Amino acid sequence: MSKTAESLAPAPDPSRWKALVFIALAQLMVVLDATIVNIALPSAQQDLGISDGNRQWVITAYALAFGGLLLFGGRIADLWGRKRAFVVGLAGFAAASALGGAATGQATMLGARALQGAFGALLAPAALSLLAVMFTDAKERAKAFGIYGAIAGGGGAVGLILGGFLTEYLNWRWTFFVNIPFAVVAAVGAYLVIREPSGTRNRAPLDIPGVLLSTLGLVSLVYGFTRAESEGWSDATTIGLFVGAAVLLGAFVFTESKVRSPLLPLRVLTERNRGGVYLSLGLAVIAMFGLFLFLTYYLQVVKGYSPVKTGFAFLPMIAGMITGSTQIGARLMTRVPPRLLMGPGFLVAATGMLMLTQLEVGSSYAGLILPAQLLLGLGMGTAFMPAMSLSTYGVDPADAGVASAMVNTSQQVGGAIGTALLNTIAASATTSYLVSHAADGAGGGAAAQLLQARAMVHGYSSAIWWAVGILVTSAAIALALINTGKPGAGAVAASSEDGEDALPIPVAVH
Missing domain, CATH: 1.20.1250.20 (MFS general substrate transporter like domains)
Known part of the structure; x- marks a missing residue:
């Protein structure tokens, strides 16, 4: 390994494994929340007097805010710094969970679920990108992403178990309150141990048209599928939502190809390996x-x-x-x-x-x-x-x-x-x-x-x-x-002036 390559590569963060514990805990909380409320929904509906027609909005409000704001949340993490976005996301998620658990009516519950989705959209990309910039050695990266992948895949099923326990033996409100200790421990731990590598922020001005087009397009798409389930695929509003999503997302792609500092640089999507993963x-x-x-x-x-x-x-x-x-x-x-x-x-x-x-x-x-x-x-x-x-x-x-x-x-x-x-x-x-x-x-x-x-x-x-x-x-x-x-000895992407995909810099394996 040449000295030049070694000097270019940042030294591994000594607290990266401690940081992984808190990142994994936060990811578990977000994934749990996608399923834990499903089991509690019948009890919550009865207590809060939510009509059958509005019941699905307890799930939909979260999905729309989370899905619609993810790209914006990812860009905010790049701009603010992932650690700050991560801690703010956790604090907001805990506050929204407390509001949902204490809800006395339909409006408060739906508002709390939308807020959970919004803060989850800030938290989730910050968590994954922290792993990406903190673990640069290939073997360590494989272990870290193995743990993260297991949580991302299995957390939904854990939510079903926990939701069943809390609903059956305590009260549906605890499916919200249970997030608070998760969030507090993860936020305090992250604040104390995470050291984000320097020079990895994207301080370019925020692409406001991109934010609006992507958020509205994704909300329209997710809501279209949600409505298709309840109202049918031939429903006029459902078709309108899909047409709207296609127009908005098409305009988003066109905008991103023209603006100087895009919300989603198209090089992120068009690189065949990442495109293959997303699809x-x-x-x-x-x-x-x-x-x-x-x-x-x-x-x-x-x-x-x-x-x-x-x-x-x-x-x-x-x-x-x-x-x-x-x-x-x-x-x-x-x-x-x-x-x-x-x-x-x-x-x-x-x-x-x-x-x-x-x-x-x-x-x-x-x-x-x-x-x-x-x-x-x-x-x-x-x-x-x-x-x-x-x-x-x-x-x-x-x-x-x-x-x-x-x-x-x-x-x-x-x-x-x-x-x-x-x-x-x-x-x-x-x-x-x-x-x-x-x-x-x-x-x-x-x-x-x-x-x-x-x-x-x-x-x-x-x-x-x-x-x-x-x-x-x-x-x-x-x-x-x-x-x-195979990822060889490990790679960290180097920032490139021209914005093209960076070439991996080899990192010495110790």
Whole structure:
């Protein structure tokens, strides 16, 4: 290793592993919040007098603010500094959670959820970009992103367990209050131990047209899919939202190609490896979000599991994700090209999903659901880890925040699409089954109940077939687009004057 290269490379931050603990804790809190409220929603709705028509807004308000503001949040992190954005995001998230937990009416609850989403949009890209600029050695980077990937993938299932416990044994309000200790510990710890590398901020003026166009475009897109789920794909407002999203996002891309200091430099998207990550990961999340929803309903409605038992039923998937991410992905990432982890990882997950197409009313948990979940977890964990790392690999440090925001945006939009698209497919298949088998439930009573259960399961398995196809497509995209070799001895992107993609600078491995 030449002395020049060594002198160019920043010394590793001695507190980086302590910092990872607090970054991981914050990420867990954000991911938990995406699912923990789902289980508490029926109780909260009853207590606060929220109508059935407005119930979905408890979920939608969070998704719209989070998905719509992610790119803005990533750019603010690059401008302010990631540490400051991270701590402010945590403080705001804790305050919004306290407001949600103390809500006495519908308006306060919806406002609190929107605020949670807004501060989450600042926090999530700051967390990922801090990892990107603090861990520069390839082996250490692989371990750090392995832990982060396991949390990003498995945190949603942990949210189902925690949500079940808190709702069943305490009160729905605790699904909000539980965020406060997470946020306080993470914020204090981050303030004390994180030392952001110097010279990695992007102090260019803020691209206001880009902020407005991207925020409105993403909100329109996410809301379009959310509305399609409740009102149907042919609803005039739904179509209008999709057309509006296409126009706004098209105008955003055009604007970014012309302005001097774009919100999202197009070089972040057009580099084939990062583009491949955003696309394949977004598609994979479509499949995963739909599955979380179907399995939750299957276990509670068809199998009669309690909320707590349902949460625990997801443990094999969490175990698989942690193993795939920290043991398989992290160990192999410095030895094999990322596409040879992501492609096969998505295919293993598709195999687990394929098993779930065989779901029936009387299916055995141990014989079918448990092994399918293990395969899903192993596959997604193995694929998530290199994907998270590649999303910022080789990017100019000044663009680390928006690159991190893009991987979060692809997951958020993927989640909205997955819930709406797969739910619609399932509902349509369920209705068709009920119509074609109406005679089976003609006697009413137990026969009608069994028909309803069979129709639901038929709907789920029909939608899961689509999820299998989506995961296979994710694998194909990862194998075709991602062409970077194994990350060698490690790389930190160097800031470049001309704004082109920076070349990695080798870092000595100690």
